[in-house]
Amino acid sequence: MQAIQKTMPVKQNSANLPTPGPRRRKSLGRLLRHKEMMFAIISGVLMLAGWGFGSWSQVLSIILYIAAYAIGGFMKAKEGLETLFKERDLDVNLLMIAAALGAASIGYWNEGAMLIFIFALSGALESFASEQSLRDISALIALRPEKALKVDDNGVSLVNVEELAVGDLVLVKPGEVIPTDGLIRSGSSAIDQATITGESIPVDKALGDDVYAGTINGEGALYVEVTSPAEGTLFSKIIAMVEQAQNEAPQTQRFIKRLEGLYAKGVVITTVALIVLAPLLLDWSWSFTFYKAMVFLVVASPCALVSSVMPAILSAMSKSARKGVLFKGGAHMDHLGGAKAVAFDKTGTLTAGEPIVTELYVTEKYDRLDVLAACASAENLSQHPLARAIVRKAEEEGVILQGADDLKALPGWGIEASIGGVIWRIGKADENDPELPSVLRERLQKLAEEGNTVSVIQQGEEYAGIIALRDHVRPQSKVAIQRLHDMGIVTVMLTGDRSGTAEAIAREAGIDLVYSDLLPQDKVKYISELREAYGNVVMVGDGVNDAPALAAATVGIAMGGGGSGAALDVADVVLMNDNLERVAETIGLARRARVITKQNLVFAGAVILLLISSNFIQGIPLPLGVVGHEGSTILVILNGLRLLR
Missing domain, CATH: 2.70.150.10 (Calcium-transporting ATPase, cytoplasmic transduction domain A)
Known part of the structure; x- marks a missing residue:
């Protein structure tokens, strides 16, 4: 080397x-250079120019309006026609283009151009919002x-x-x-x-x-x-x-997408019926009827409803990505917002996965440092986590290690080695061993109740002491659990460790429910029971044995820093920095995204109903219908983008 x-x-x-x-670069600069936004702005400028030249040259005014229609409506018309011919379905794009052309056909060039401009502006803003929301995630690909x-x-x-x-x-x-x-x-x-x-x-x-x-x-x-x-x-x-996250939409958005085609067809049928039947049944003039129909076509279109969900979800995903929390799809953000219980694996998740020596207790006959030196010398060649913990403890206390001779494993119990010509053994503690001194037995029982793994130490055939080790709780685990409790979420531990250790760790971390001595299939069983009891259940884990439970949970969260490949593959969310405090923080963000989505849906629906009823009861001018409908679309998009702050 x-x-x-x-x-x-x-x-x-x-x-x-x-x-x-x-x-x-700054977001505003990117927004102004965005292709759809440039087309929308040019369309708006042409609309204003057409209105300004209207009193001077009607022909020039109409030419400018046609240019505004073409530039502002080209991309939306293309999207609508692709949906019509490829998917055999109608969407909101064709409704808006039809309404604008209908307005122009009865002489309302300015209103139609305004509709095209605001529709193009809201579409550009939504497209930019989606790109901006995914920018923090997608920028990773540039570093491939x-x-x-x-x-x-x-x-x-x-x-x-x-x-x-x-x-x-x-x-x-x-x-x-x-x-x-x-x-x-x-x-x-x-x-x-x-x-x-x-x-x-x-x-x-x-x-x-x-x-x-x-x-x-x-x-x-x-x-x-x-x-x-x-x-x-x-x-x-x-x-x-x-790539998976960019292609997966939450359930609410999928429902709205399915509804959009049916809704658009209903609006078209109602518009045609209004044009045909109103003059016959209500004695309206044809021009008045057509104008009413065009206003209805504008205000009844579901633009705001369609834009109510994804900007909020994508903004929340982007904000999470900046903090090292990656989602595999928007659906998981939606599900996380409804979490009622969070289950944790113990080792490597709530705990650091690295045991430490909590106590070395020796009988009066032996010197503590001599016993520690003998244990560490015997364990020095082993890569077992408990052995490495004993060696680290000796190094921390400045103990000098010696060479170990005749080292051999004692299957099912421990190890034996000759240290300085003296035989030492370290192995599994048995509190029922009649040879074990009562002082060590009492201490062993107390340490075991506190969740320690306890080994006995023998010199020859004589007991010299006991050594206790325990995996330590991550510093942020207590804070993370408390934050979940503050949010009204039940916390659960699922572990393959024995009950004494699991109970001790759970008490220290503040866990509500503990299930111990579990095999991987047992964890899946308890996840299923938790889902029946609480609905949306989140599982947080890091190991191969957690993979089935991660897959069975409503949302599986894997520890990305030290997690296994299997856990990362099946998880829906990955904590790249292994910070458990991000669990509660991300659930809180998901809840906010849910609230904003509901606000948007209620607001958009209310505006549509208000504008439709106003059109038939009182009568509203087409420009007001355009501003009301498209303005509501812009407002729900901006409301969703609040989560980027």
Whole structure:
């Protein structure tokens, strides 16, 4: 490795590898450059010009109005015709174009142009809102790594990321995008992980640390060993989630979309019936009837209803993405807003997944540090989490480890080793062992009740003490659980751990219900029971054994930082930074999105009913109908965008 480093110059920039895109411009600038918005503005300018020239040249005025119709209505007419001929259905676009042309046919050129302008403006605003809402998620795709500098015996070569295999070594120069998931084998740097975890501050990384594809290297050069093929990286999974999220709409939106075609047909039939029957039954003149019909066609169209849901949902998804919470679709945001219970896995979710030594208790005959040194020396070669915890404890207390001879496993119990010529054994505690001193038995029982895993320590055939270990609760778990309680949500723990440990962790974290000693299929069973009792149930987990429960829950949330691939694949939502406090925060955001959606639907429906009734009872001018209907559409879109703040 050192030889390779010496022969490889490192430049501050590389023309071959992808680099981060330019800083995002202000939203207003993007809005003004948006194609649909430009067409809408030009249409509005032409409308005003046609109105201004009306008193000077009627022909020029009409030409300007026709241009306003063509520029403002082209894209909407195209969408409407595609729906008509490809899907054999009507939509709101054709209704609006028909209303504008109808207004022009009876001499109301300005009103028709105004309808086209405001309709194009609201459509452009909704389209921009959708793009803006997904921008924080979709920007990830722009950072997709395509090339990598592979290091081998022949030196350095530029290869496609897809050609990298597990175990290959790649060089990442300063300021470049890391091309693969891997382990740092040489070098150190501060890594910008915002694309993966949502962290705003770069994270210092050094030898042995994990790095992720799609994150940005800082000032130091890194040699990274590939640990995952290109299609299996966390970044690739995130992109797959983004693509799925862009294509999946919430249930309310799907219902409205299905309703739109039926509603549009009903409006057309009613309009035709009004034109044909009103002169016969109500003795209206043909021109008066046609004008009333055009007003009805405008005010009855479901533009505002169609725009009531997605801007709010997409805004909430975008805001979540900025904080490291990724959704696989808008439907999951909708379901999350109705959550009544949240179930958690224990190890790696509520707890850190790394046990620590909570107590080492020895009999009067032995020195505590000597016993700790013997235990750590015997466990030093093991990679078991409990063994590593004992070694860490010895290192923290400055204990010097010795070599272990004749190390052997005692199946079903523990290990045995010779330390300095003395036999030491560490293994499973049995409080019913008659040889166990009463002082150790009492202490063992107390520690077990507190949720500790307790092992006994023997020197030869004599008991020297006991050592207790326990996985510790994540610092944010208590806060996260309390926030859920404040929202009226029931919290549940589903764990395969034994009941004593589970109860102790649950008490510390503040969990309401505990189910322990569970196999993966048992977790699915309890999720089903919780759904019957509470309706919408959320499951939060990180391991392979949590995958069935994540899939069975109304919404499955996986821990993205340390979660297994299986958990990430089946989950509906991923916490990229493993911050449990985001669970309550995201549920709160989903609830706000639900409230805003309901506000929009009620407001849009009320405006439509008010305008329809006013048209037949009192009579309203076409310009007022246009402003009222399209204005309500713009208002519901802007109301949904409030969540972006």
